[in-house]
Amino acid sequence: MRLRVTFAFFVLLGCAANMRMAQAQDKVRLGLSSATAMNTTNWVAEERGLFRKYGLDAEVIITGQGGVPGLGALLAGDIQLLSGSGDLMIASALRGGDSVMIAGMVNKGLQRILVRHDIKTPADLKGKRIGVTRIGAISHVVLLMMLPRWKMSANDIQVVQAGSSPNMLASLEKGGIDAAIMSIPTMFVAEDRGYRVLLDMADTDIYYLHSILGTTRTYIKNNRDKVLRFLKAITEGLAYVKQHRKESADIVKKKLRISGAEQERNLERSIELLSTKYYEQIPYISQRGVETILSHLEKENPKAKSADPKSFYDDSFLREIEASGLVKSLYQK
Numbered sequence: 001m002r003l004r005v006t007f008a009f010f011v012l013l014g015c016a017a018n019m020r021m022a023q024a025q026d027k028v029r030l031g032l033s034s035a036t037a038m039n040t041t042n043w044v045a046e047e048r049g050l051f052r053k054y055g056l057d058a059e060v061i062i063t064g065q066g067g068v069p070g071l072g073a074l075l076a077g078d079i080q081l082l083s084g085s086g087d088l089m090i091a092s093a094l095r096g097g098d099s100v101m102i103a104g105m106v107n108k109g110l111q112r113i114l115v116r117h118d119i120k121t122p123a124d125l126k127g128k129r130i131g132v133t134r135i136g137a138i139s140h141v142v143l144l145m146m147l148p149r150w151k152m153s154a155n156d157i158q159v160v161q162a163g164s165s166p167n168m169l170a171s172l173e174k175g176g177i178d179a180a181i182m183s184i185p186t187m188f189v190a191e192d193r194g195y196r197v198l199l200d201m202a203d204t205d206i207y208y209l210h211s212i213l214g215t216t217r218t219y220i221k222n223n224r225d226k227v228l229r230f231l232k233a234i235t236e237g238l239a240y241v242k243q244h245r246k247e248s249a250d251i252v253k254k255k256l257r258i259s260g261a262e263q264e265r266n267l268e269r270s271i272e273l274l275s276t277k278y279y280e281q282i283p284y285i286s287q288r289g290v291e292t293i294l295s296h297l298e299k300e301n302p303k304a305k306s307a308d309p310k311s312f313y314d315d316s317f318l319r320e321i322e323a324s325g326l327v328k329s330l331y332q333k
Contacts, residue, residue, distance in 0.1 A: 024055060025052065025055055025056060025057035026055055026056055026057065026226050026229075027056075027057045027058075027059070028051075028056055028057070028058050028080045028081060028226060028230060029058075029059045029061060029078070029079040029080055029081070030042060030058055030059070030060045030061070030079065030080070030081045030082070030083065030230075031061055031062075031063040031070045031074065031078075031079035031082045031083065031084075032060065032061065032062050032063065032070070032083045032084075033063055033064070033067040033069075033070040033082070033083060033084035033085070034062070034084075035062050035256060036183075036184070036256075037184055037185065037252055037256075037267060037270040037271060037274065038083075038105070038106060038110065038184075038210070038211045038274070039083055039211075039252075039255075040241055040248055040251075040252050040271055040274065041105060041234060041237045041238050041241050042060060042083055042234070042237070043060065043251055043252055043255050044237040044240055044241055044248050044251055045058075045233045045234055045236070045237030046058060046060045047251045048237065048240060048251075050233040050234075050236050050237050050240075051230070051233045053233065053236075054230070054232050054233045055229055056226065056229055056230060056233065058230070058233075061079070063079065063082075067084040067085050067088040068088065070082050070083075070084050071084065071088050071089070071092055071099065074099065074214065074215070074216060075092070075097060075098060075099065075216065080215060080219055080223070080226075081213060081214070081215050081227075081230060082213070082214045082215070083105070083211065083212070083213055084211070084212065084214065085138060085209060085210060085211065085212065086101060086104070086208075086209025086212045086285075086289060086290070086293055087138070087141070087209065087293045087296070087297070089101050089209075089212060089214045089312070090209075090290065090293050090294065090297065090304075090312050091297060091301070093311075093312050094297065094301050094303050094304055094307065095301070098216040098217050098218055099214055099215075099216055100214060100215060100216065100217050100220065100312065100313060100314050101209070101212045101213070101214045101285050101312060101313040101314070102212075102213050102214060102215055102220075102227065102231065102285075102313065102314055102317055102318075103212060103213040103231060103234065103283040103284070103285065103317075103318060104209055104211075104212050104213075104283050104284060104285040104286050104313075105211040105212060105213065105238075105279070105283050106209075106210040106211035106274070106278045106279075107207050107208070107209060107210070107278070107280075107285070107286035107289050108201055108202060108204075108206065108207055108208060108210065108278065108286075108289075109138065109142045109145075109201035109202075109204075109206065109208045109210055110183050110184060110201065110202075110210050110211075110274075110278065111138070111139060111142050111181050111182060111183050111187070111201050112181075112182055112183075112187045112191075112197050112199065112200045112201065113143075113146075113179060113180070113181055113182075113197070113198040113199040114172070114179065114180050114182050114187060114190045114191070114195040114196065114197060114198070115178065115179040115180075115195065115196050115198045116172070116178055116179070116195065116196075117194070117195075117196055119178060119179060119196070119198065121198075122146075122150035122152070122198065122199075123150065125150070125152070125156075125157055125178075125179060125198075126152065126156050126157065127156070127157070127158070128157060128158065128178040128179060129157075129158045129176070129177040129178050129179075130143060130157050130158065130159055130160065130177065130178065130179045130180065130181070131160045131161075131162040131167075131168040131171055131176075131177040131179065131180035131181065132159055132160070132161060132162065132168075132180075132181050133161070133162060133163060133164055133165070133168075133181075134163065135159065135161060138183075138208070138210060139181035139182075139183070140159065140181075141208070141296060142181055142201060142208070143157075143159070143181055144296070145206055145208070145292070145296070146199065146206075160176070160177050162177070162180070165180075165182045165183055165186035165187070166186050168180035168181075168182060168186070169182070169186055169189060169190050169193075172190065172195060173193075179198065184266075184269075184270040184273065184274075185263070185266035185267060185270050188266045188269050188270070189262075189266065202273075202278070206292065207286045207288040207289035207291075207292055208289055208292050208293065209285065209286065209289040209290065209292075209293060212285065213231075213234065213283075215227060217314075220314065227317055228317050228320065228321070231317045231318060231321060232326060234283070235282065235283070235318075235321055235326065235327060235330070236326075236330060238279055238281070238283060239281070239327075239330035239331060241271065241274075241275060241279065242275045242279055242281075243331075245268070245271050245272060245275055246268070248271055249264075249267050249268045249271050252267060252271065253267060281327055281330075281331060282318055282321070282322050282327055283318065284315055284318055285313040285315060287309050287310065290309040290310075290312050290313065294307055294309060
């Protein structure tokens with residue numbers, strides 16, 4: 001009898017401890033500006049329980065296609081953290097917004113320029129129709145950054161707004177465009193169908209904040225420890241993706257509801273590319289990436305020309321994480 005009572009006491013004690021742990025979880029909302037493989041690390045941190053490991057009850061939500069709805073939700077306080085592109089965060093801050101970047105997940109453009117076989121060199125693009133998702137989108141910005149290097153201007157080509165990478169591929173197939181700025185996974189589909197890669201942005205020295213994590217300075221001021229714990233979970237999730245690509249792909253496959261051999265193969269190729277050419281062990285924001293965006297924004301906002309690139313990001317959290325030895329321990333396993 002005494003044994004049963006003692007056992008029941010410890011069961012109740014354990015339940016109470018678990019309840020206290022559950023209550024101790026701090027709630028945060030992370031908004032994703034798009035549902036793509038670029039958010040692999042965020043989903044891995046969620047599904048592997050890494051946010052919970054660091055005392056966070058994190059709700060990961062899709063804020064809508066494109067970064068504007070996500071940025072609006074961040075500034076309104078509906079979400080506390082945002083995964084999106086760096087150009088919107090910087091443009092917002094230039095206009096006096098409270099946004100600040102805290103990590104750079106993809107610091108270079110994740111695009112390839114796919115062309116018909118009769119286009120052999122960049123010079124062959126003169127007068128040709130080049131597809132982008134929309135004017136002002138990352139695909140368009142990438143094109144504008146490359147034109148001066150090819151000794152061309154926007155007047156030398158025809159820009160066609162296609163709406164999405166799959167739409168660009170369809171337009172290529174129908175002859176509606178001659179080249180397209182594509183991202184994952186559609187660029188793999190285009191390559192498999194025989195279109196040539198004229199340029200891979202990963203092989204250039206152009207840095208561009210394709211995917212960042214951001215928050216607001218007010219939130220940092222009032223919740224510094226939460227932000228630090230959030231980035232610890234992200235850093236650990238990043239290490240997991242780099243070391244367990246197949247398992248990470250399985251997580252993303254469920255999130256994106258992917259089925260079919262071709263889709264699964266292209267997802268795995270996407271994560272392989274991110275892991276080997278883009279993801280860094282410590283996801284610092286690239287200052288060169290900030291400078292690239294500021295130079296692009298100068299035409300619409302003169303403040304960009306004299307702005308200090310360092311004022312748009314806070315890398316103190318990642319520096320603290322690096323100094324703690326966490327990152328080193330993650331890659332010694």
